[in-house]
Amino acid sequence: MADNYHQERLDVPAPPAGCPVHHTWSPLNDDYLAEPYAIARQLHDDYDVFYADKLGYLVVTSMSDIERIFTDHETFASVNVQDPVFPLAQQAQNVLAVDDFNPVAVMSNRPEPDHGTIRTYTRQGFSNSRIRTLEPFIRRRGHQLIDAMLSSGSPTEFVEALAFPLPGETVFRFIGFPEEDDEMLKNWCGDRKTFSWGQPTGTQQTEIAEQMVAYWRYCRDFVAHKRDHRGDDFTSELIDAHEANPDDLTYREVESVVYGLSFAGHEAVTSLICNTLVCLLSRRDVWAEVCANISLIPNAIEEVLRYESSQISWRRLTTVDTTIGGYDVPAGTAIFMNFASANRQADLFDNPDEFDIHRPNAARHISFGKGVHYCLGAKFAKFETQVVTEMLAERLPTLKLVEDQLLDYSANITFRGPTRLQVTWD
Numbered sequence: 117m118a119d120n121y122h123q124e125r126l127d128v129p130a131p132p133a134g135c136p137v138h139h140t141w142s143p144l145n146d147d148y149l150a151e152p153y154a155i156a157r158q159l160h161d162d163y164d165v166f167y168a169d170k171l172g173y174l175v176v177t178s179m180s181d182i183e184r185i186f187t188d189h190e191t192f193a194s195v196n197v198q199d200p201v202f203p204l205a206q207q208a209q210n211v212l213a214v215d216d217f218n219p220v221a222v223m224s225n226r227p228e229p230d231h232g233t234i235r236t237y238t239r240q241g242f243s244n245s246r247i248r249t250l251e252p253f254i255r256r257r258g259h260q261l262i263d264a265m266l267s268s269g270s271p272t273e274f275v276e277a278l279a280f281p282l283p284g285e286t287v288f289r290f291i292g293f294p295e296e297d298d299e300m301l302k303n304w305c306g307d308r309k310t311f312s313w314g315q316p317t318g319t320q321q322t323e324i325a326e327q328m329v330a331y332w333r334y335c336r337d338f339v340a341h342k343r344d345h346r347g348d349d350f351t352s353e354l355i356d357a358h359e360a361n362p363d364d365l366t367y368r369e370v371e372s373v374v375y376g377l378s379f380a381g382h383e384a385v386t387s388l389i390c391n392t393l394v395c396l397l398s399r400r401d402v403w404a405e406v407c408a409n410i411s412l413i414p415n416a417i418e419e420v421l422r423y424e425s426s427q428i429s430w431r432r433l434t435t436v437d438t439t440i441g442g443y444d445v446p447a448g449t450a451i452f453m454n455f456a457s458a459n460r461q462a463d464l465f466d467n468p469d470e471f472d473i474h475r476p477n478a479a480r481h482i483s484f485g486k487g488v489h490y491c492l493g494a495k496f497a498k499f500e501t502q503v504v505t506e507m508l509a510e511r512l513p514t515l516k517l518v519e520d521q522l523l524d525y526s527a528n529i530t531f532r533g534p535t536r537l538q539v540t541w542d
């Protein structure tokens with residue numbers, strides 16, 4: 117079905133004629149996963165556009181091409197953004213082939229004009245005022261997690277202590293999921309980034325596919341329950357919108373928005389919180405400045421999104437023959453937009469490899485995309501990270517990174533944040 121939420125990649129067109137082909141680079145290479153920026157810079161210096169043979173994608177490295185691609189949604193469709201990069205094992209395909217696994221593409225991977233119609237209703241739930249209603253929860257739960265961290269003693273592993281649980285629970289409250297289901301939900305949603313953006317083994321694919329099916333069934337039951345028990349939550353608003361406009365926003369689309377949101381709203385925020393701490397705590401003078409003046413935090417977070425983003429690429433698929441960087445590119449070409457090079461472009465940012473919380477144009481980054489699919493949760497993610505950073509600055513000004521720890525980044529082409537982060541305090 118054309119509008120399935122996750123699709124298999126069927127064929128890989130040959131590289132565009134005359135386009136440089138890189139035979140060894142892949143965003144999954146160990147050296148790139150460990151430290152992408154110097155390599156991304158070199159790739160950009162060498163080519164604006166090249167074909168990555170190991171990935172089967174045309175890689176676009178410059179901000180101007182990336183912005184053009186994002187804003188021309190007719191030529192560059194977003195239909196492939198949730199799809200597995202590599203073929204799925206037969207067993208995983210069998211798991212997903214069950215009749216009742218039928219989420220549809222609704223937001224990031226749904227073409228216009230349907231996407232625009234659906235977004236009219238989903239956008240309403242992301243207003244500033246609704247996001248602000250989450251603050252009491254973020255603060256209450258954040259303080260509980262910090263208390264638990266303090267009583268477990270220094271040092272602590274911060275991803276498990278706070279950065280993973282808090283964003284999950286926050287988006288679950290936003291959606292309206294009951295608290296008692298949190299642990300189960302966190303397990304089900306945990307590995308989606310490996311499934312769609314990594315290179316999992318067949319066994320991993322199958323396990324994750326089973327979790328996805330379980331999670332989808334849960335979402336369906338949950339929406340059905342909400343239909344009869346509305347509350348002050350995003351899902352209730354979507355059901356209201358569906359009932360008022362059933363042709364614009366179908367019931368299956370409501371279920372599918374709920375299904376997609378828990379991933380979109382979770383681990384990228386975990387990583388943004390961790391990347392913020394890595395950037396700030398590794399520069400003691402900057403952390404001291406932030407602790408003394410928390411109004412510096414919003415621009416510091418924009419700078420983190422530029423300098424060490426939690427999302428360093430995104431994908432598109434050409435719908436017609438076109439040109440990119442002077443090369444003729446056929447319809448059906450998969451595009452990999454490399455934010456890691458664009459966000460550090462020297463002609464856009466002074467001293468691009470310097471982390472500067474006072475940078476006047478820090479927010480010029482491309483980490484939330486651009487155009488009709490611009491991240492719906494951008495304000496949500498920044499607000500949550502801001503609140504957490506404020507709480508840590510106020511309660512734990514002596515917070516430090518454990519020295520000499522080697523940060524490990526999960527193997528995927530897009531999402532970037534340390535899998536573990538050891539912190540200490542006096």
Ligand code: HEM
Pocket residue numbers: 186194223224225235287377380381382384385388426427430483484485486487488489490491492493494496497
């Ligand atoms: C640091 C955290 C985050 C980053 C870096 C990020 C990044 C992105 C990017 C790059 C896109 C695609 C934009 C495009 O195609 O132009 C996107 C789309 C989206 N994001 Fe985020 N995101 C983050 C957090 C969130 C959160 C917290 C939520 C929800 C609670 C969310 C919900 C969405 C949705 C629904 C879309 C699809 C929008 C559409 O197609 O209309 N994101 N995000």
